[in-house]
Amino acid sequence: MARPQTITNEQILAAAREVFAENGFSATTAEIARRAGISEGTLFKRFATKEALFEEAIGLHEAREWFDHLRRLDGHCDVRDTLRAIGHTFVDRGRELMPRMLMLWSRGHAPPLPHPPDHPDPMGDVSREIAAYLRRARGHGALREDTDPDALAVAFLGALMQFVMLEIVRPDSLGGLEARGYVDTVVTALCDGAATSS
Structure with a gap:
């Protein structure tokens, strides 16, 4: 009979976030396993590769399903409503992802580049799919x-x-501006310039 898991994936990911924040992608899986209180073998039973662990710890894994959603968007969708939905999702996810990325960059670390075909490049892929x-x-x-x-x-x-960055580093500069109203204003400005007259 298999022993019940005594540590959750979220606990492993929390340890991985700490170690990646300290050492960047050069962090060893041995150190992550030690910090999580498990063996390296157990770590690789839960996360197949170091790259997969990194993406999930940082939050990039969530981008895949969102990219799939963007790819399925029909050109018949109302452009304003679609861009508003994309904007609100982007801001919400950016609030979680950006602080982690800033921590890595501030310590001289960055995610491994270039991204393999099956690994999303957060900004490049989103921009291409929206375009x-x-x-x-x-x-x-x-x-x-x-x-x-x-x-x-x-x-x-x-x-x-810009909005996500200012919320993180200079929230006072937003003057109380709310994300929802900001996104709606940006969408209106862009669409008013690009929409047909119909």
């Missing part, structure tokens, strides 16, 4: 023909990133 959605929407007549989907996607994500 692809906007291209589909333009093809269905929801955006003007002269709209540049790539530029619109980068401008949109840049505005969202």
Whole structure:
């Protein structure tokens, strides 16, 4: 009869976050296992590779299902509603992911690059998928023909990133601005410039 698990995956991930924050991706799985109070063999039974452990500890694993969602967006969807939903999700996830990434970068560490095909690049992939959605929407007549989907996607994500960064490092500079109202204002401004007159 198998012994019941005495440590949860979340406890292992908490230990991994600490070790990755201290040492970046060069952290050893032996140190993570030691910090979690398990053997390295047990660690690899739960997480197949160090890369998989890193992505889950930092929160990048959640990006995959979101990218899949973005890829499935139909060009017939209402552009404003779709961008609002994307914006709110991006801000919510960014609030969790960005502090972890800033901690790594502040200690001179960064995630391994380039990203393999099956490992998401958080910003690049989101920008490409939003641009692809906007291209589909333009093809269905929801955006003007002269709209540049790539530029619109980068401008949109840049505005969202700025808000998340300011919330973390200079919340006083937002003057009480709420995320929901901010996202809605950004979407309105971008869509008013790109929407067809219909």
